[in-house]
Amino acid sequence: MEHLDATTVxxxxxxxxxxxxxxxxxxxGLTLIFGVMNVVNFAHGALYMxxxxxxxxxxxxxxxxxxxxxxVPVLVGSVGLLIERILMRPLYVRPExxxxxxxxxxxxxxMEAMRMYFGKIGLAVDTPASLSSAVNLGLFYFPSYMIFAVxxxxxxxxxxxxxxxxxxxxxxxxxxxxxSVMVRVLGLDFNRVRLLSFSIGTALAGLAGxxxxxxxxxxxxxxxxxxxxxxxxVVVGGKGxxxxxxxxxxxxGIVTAVTSLWYPSWAEVVVYFLMAVVLLVRPMGLFGRE
Amino acid sequence: MRKxxxxxxxxxxxxxxxxxxxxxxxxxxxxxxxxxxVVGIISGFSGPYAAPAEDQWRATVLAAExxxxxxxxxxxxxxxxxxxxxxxxxxxxxxxxDMIQNDHPDFILGTNFAGTILxxxxxxxxxGIPYIAIAQNDKITTASDRGPYTFHEAVTPTINGTALGDWxxxxxxxxxxxxxxxxxxxxxxxASMSKAAAKAGATxxxxxxxxxxxxxxTPFIAKVRAAKADVVVCAAFGNDAVNLLKQxxxxxxxxxxxxxxxxxxxxxxxxxxxxxLQGTYGGANFYWELAxxxxxxxxxxxxxxxxxxxxxxxxxxxAYSAMQLIRMGAEKAKTIEPAKWSKALxxxxxxxxxxxxxxxxCDHQAFQPLFVVKGRTQAEAEKAGKAQFGYRExxxxxxxxESTERTCKELGYK
Numbered sequence: 001m002e003h004l005d006a007t008t009v010x011x012x013x014x015x016x017x018x019x020x021x022x023x024x025x026x027x028x029g030l031t032l033i034f035g036v037m038n039v040v041n042f043a044h045g046a047l048y049m050x051x052x053x054x055x056x057x058x059x060x061x062x063x064x065x066x067x068x069x070x071x072v073p074v075l076v077g078s079v080g081l082l083i084e085r086i087l088m089r090p091l092y093v094r095p096e097x098x099x100x101x102x103x104x105x106x107x108x109x110x111m112e113a114m115r116m117y118f119g120k121i122g123l124a125v126d127t128p129a130s131l132s133s134a135v136n137l138g139l140f141y142f143p144s145y146m147i148f149a150v151x152x153x154x155x156x157x158x159x160x161x162x163x164x165x166x167x168x169x170x171x172x173x174x175x176x177x178x179x180s181v182m183v184r185v186l187g188l189d190f191n192r193v194r195l196l197s198f199s200i201g202t203a204l205a206g207l208a209g210x211x212x213x214x215x216x217x218x219x220x221x222x223x224x225x226x227x228x229x230x231x232x233x234v235v236v237g238g239k240g241x242x243x244x245x246x247x248x249x250x251x252x253g254i255v256t257a258v259t260s261l262w263y264p265s266w267a268e269v270v271v272y273f274l275m276a277v278v279l280l281v282r283p284m285g286l287f288g289r290e
Numbered sequence: 291m292r293k294x295x296x297x298x299x300x301x302x303x304x305x306x307x308x309x310x311x312x313x314x315x316x317x318x319x320x321x322x323x324x325x326x327x328v329v330g331i332i333s334g335f336s337g338p339y340a341a342p343a344e345d346q347w348r349a350t351v352l353a354a355e356x357x358x359x360x361x362x363x364x365x366x367x368x369x370x371x372x373x374x375x376x377x378x379x380x381x382x383x384x385x386x387x388d389m390i391q392n393d394h395p396d397f398i399l400g401t402n403f404a405g406t407i408l409x410x411x412x413x414x415x416x417x418g419i420p421y422i423a424i425a426q427n428d429k430i431t432t433a434s435d436r437g438p439y440t441f442h443e444a445v446t447p448t449i450n451g452t453a454l455g456d457w458x459x460x461x462x463x464x465x466x467x468x469x470x471x472x473x474x475x476x477x478x479x480x481a482s483m484s485k486a487a488a489k490a491g492a493t494x495x496x497x498x499x500x501x502x503x504x505x506x507x508t509p510f511i512a513k514v515r516a517a518k519a520d521v522v523v524c525a526a527f528g529n530d531a532v533n534l535l536k537q538x539x540x541x542x543x544x545x546x547x548x549x550x551x552x553x554x555x556x557x558x559x560x561x562x563x564x565x566x567l568q569g570t571y572g573g574a575n576f577y578w579e580l581a582x583x584x585x586x587x588x589x590x591x592x593x594x595x596x597x598x599x600x601x602x603x604x605x606x607x608x609a610y611s612a613m614q615l616i617r618m619g620a621e622k623a624k625t626i627e628p629a630k631w632s633k634a635l636x637x638x639x640x641x642x643x644x645x646x647x648x649x650x651x652c653d654h655q656a657f658q659p660l661f662v663v664k665g666r667t668q669a670e671a672e673k674a675g676k677a678q679f680g681y682r683e684x685x686x687x688x689x690x691x692e693s694t695e696r697t698c699k700e701l702g703y704k
Contacts (some may be wrong), residue, residue, distance in 0.1 A: 008512045015508040121338050122529040124536065126565055133563075134542040138516065143540035215540075216505040217533050260509040265501060 020253020021153035025208040026230035027202035035177030043103040045223030051209025054161040076206025084198035137184040238288025334377035349606035353613030382406035386413040424608035431653040432578035433702030444478040451482025459490035464521020556603040559681040567665030576607035652698035662686035
């Protein structure tokens with residue numbers, strides 16, 4: 001094994017944290033949608049990619065990084081709104097695999113659409129001037145944009161938690177994910193809960209895509225490796241555990257990053273071993289109940 | 291009755307012959323345009339390297355127009371046709387066959403990608419048509435692969451790596467880290483560059499291969515930073531290069547080491563942008579600012595810019611120079627008959643667009659100067675009055691030398 005000093009490993013743990021936070025955003029959206037609608041959203045990776053492209057596009061049109069960053073989750077959330085209302089709703093009465101197949105098909109539609117409109121070559125998104133330098137962390141320099149991306153993700157995660165725990169609508173969403181029949185019996189409009197949950201979930205994927213764009217570039221296939229990783233995060237963290245998902249997202253990000261220091265080609269595989277071990281030892285996930 | 295009709299037939303026939311002969315003579319004297327000389331270019335006009343391919347096409351068209359304006363070549367006009375190989379070796383072979391059958395090219399040029407050169411060469415060789423390769427490939431000049439009328443106007447990866455590896459070790463620093471793409475491009479460059487650099491006294495402080503399509507370069511960046519190399523050679527291409535450059539800049543690594551990319555070109559610079567290029571180094575077969583120093587480059591850059599509004603890239607340079615090879619061979623041999631044309635070019639010296647070049651007789655390889663370019667900041671480019679295309683400045687010229695290539699014997703020639 002190649003010898004590497006502690007500084008190198010620590011700096012890689014930092015970059016693992018950044019990609020981990022993006023996975024957390026993805027996984028929380030997936031969990032929210034799955035919890036409320038019992039649908040595994042296979043289009044989640046594609047919506048992450050759409051977020052990155054929307055970010056490139058709005059940045060070009062609006063010219064302001066901050067405005068674009070706020071607009072993109074709203075835009076992707078609106079796409080989610082339309083998907084739920086038009087495509088998903090008629091499928092609730094159908095067998096479970098129908099909505100899964102539909103979202104799977106959407107992935108290809110989104111990917112081809114972006115290829116047709118933006119071309120097959122990757123696009124580069126510049127960081128704003130105020131965030132394009134690196135910060136001296138004592139041991140090493142770290143890009144200020146990456147720190148910013150982590151802070152942004154943390155704010156979004158905290159905001160989602162506040163919404164779910166402290167607002168009445170959030171309470172209904174949580175109730176819906178525990179027992180949707182009871183929610184309907186109580187006379188609540190469950191269709192609206194589903195619409196809102198799907199939209200918030202997709203907005204989170206869009207935000208993750210936008211935040212990742214300046215770091216990793218924008219290509220039509222960018223969602224493909226992220227989606228299975230987000231699934232792993234959900235499984236490892238434990239279904240239905242909010243902070244468990246956050247912790248497992250960071251774990252997956254850091255494990256991937258540190259592995260890639262020694263074995264770059266193993267980095268993407270090692271998380272599946274992690275998942276297998278967790279499933280064998282704690283089938284409910286690291287932080288899952290029951 | 292019989293006799294009469296026989297006489298009549300004979301008379302009318304001879305009349306018809308006279309009429310026909312007169313007709314042919316008349317039209318022949320007036321128009322009978324000499325058949326044009328057809329030059330076919332095959333390249334990756336679709337896909338990720340479409341922009342460089344278009345630039346090759348522009349230069350080919352420009353060269354043809356210039357020659358036609360002077361009355362053509364050997365009194366014949368030049369017609370150019372093109373085919374898209376989709377940077378796919380199978381498609382390249384098929385498209386050349388299609389071109390040969392339908393357009394009957396006298397000369398073939400191409401491609402823009404190492405992997406499509408040999409299939410094009412195979413078909414041209416089979417059909418006995420001269421082929422001038424205008425992208426890097428190490429096998430095209432070997433005795434086993436090269437056709438009798440095949441020429442290589444681009445440098446080989448061996449020449450590129452050897453010339454630049456030596457220059458880096460002599461001018462940029464002795465501690466070198468190699469960060470290479472994990473396929474032929476990276477491996478070939480590593481082999482030739484590290485050998486030449488070591489010969490010039492450099493030491494290798496690290497070597498890492500990254501998979502093609504890597505988006506997260508941070509693990510490599512962490513290692514590169516720890517190695518504290520003078521120079522980091524990065525064999526990265528296309529999207530890989532964009533992502534790697536972005537991450538080098540965001541970690542401010544250019545303050546720690548000098549970064550050197552063995553293949554730099556204006557067409558890629560335009561996509562990568564000032565912000566990502568600034569302070570990094572590259573090796574190039576041509577850079578348009580050479581026009582300020584070299585009269586041949588000035589002629590080429592000025593006419594290209596006048597016609598297309600942008601300066602030519604290195605890809606355009608290769609294509610333009612290949613067209614001049616066609617012209618020089620034909621003018622010297624006074625024919626485009628392949629064997630005589632080809633013989634006329636062996637050992638020829640020329641200066642078409644960037645300084646003195648020559649064709650080595652044994653392998654038909656063009657030996658030529660290469661350039662080391664350094665990325666400017668946007669502010670520096672504005673100050674130099676080149677805000678639009680001044681991504682780089684020329685900081686070094688590597689003179690042409692046959693010592694950078696394998697010997698004729700090593701390539702399999704007697």
